[in-house]
Amino acid sequence: MENGSENYRRYREDGDEQGLAEVIREYKDGLTLYLYSLVGDINLAEELCEDTFVLLGTKKPKDRRKGSFKTWLYTIGRNRAIDFLRKKTNRNYIPLHDGDGIADERLLEDSYIKEEQKIALHRAMGQLKPEHRQVLWLMYFEGLSAKEAAAVMKRSVHAAEMLAQRAKASLKQQLETEDFIYEEL
Secondary structure (H helix, E strand, O other): OOHHHHHHHHHHHHHHHHHHHHHHHHHHHHHHHHHHHHHOOOOHHHHHHHHHHHHHHOOOOOOOOOHHHHHHHHOOOHHHHHHHHHOOOOOOOOOOOOOOOOHHHHHHHHHHHHHHHHHHHHHHHHHHHHHHHHHHHHHHHHHOOOOHHHHHOOOHHHHHHHHHHHHHHHHHHHHHHHHOOOOOO
């Protein structure tokens, strides 16, 4: 996004602290969830996200504008996660739960079913190879293009597209083994 790039430029070049605050506000949730897809621990993902923003605030790396600002930021976060994973061994999967306080019984039932589907999806994603989880997360949860996902993952566009195809097939197979009912995957 141009907005993130401009906000970061304001912080980096002009010392405008509000620029960095706006970058954090805009990208914190998405980056945290992306990192969660890599490390499988929401608390660790939050820490790695904070580390990424601390890095931006202290070392002030330069965005060379070769891709979108989001791609650049997610690449930094991914590198932080990889560095951490190299040092540590397996982490346990912790599912995300969104609390729903809807009073209407029918809406509550629909909400419960959707929540169960989210849990099943996260569980199935956790069973995939790390690169499959990563490409699916980037392209379908974060909405990055194949080109942007390829840049984050340091692969060619064709390789990212093929990986996404294989990852979708693998996810579909995993969901079928769990008797998951899906509309279109």
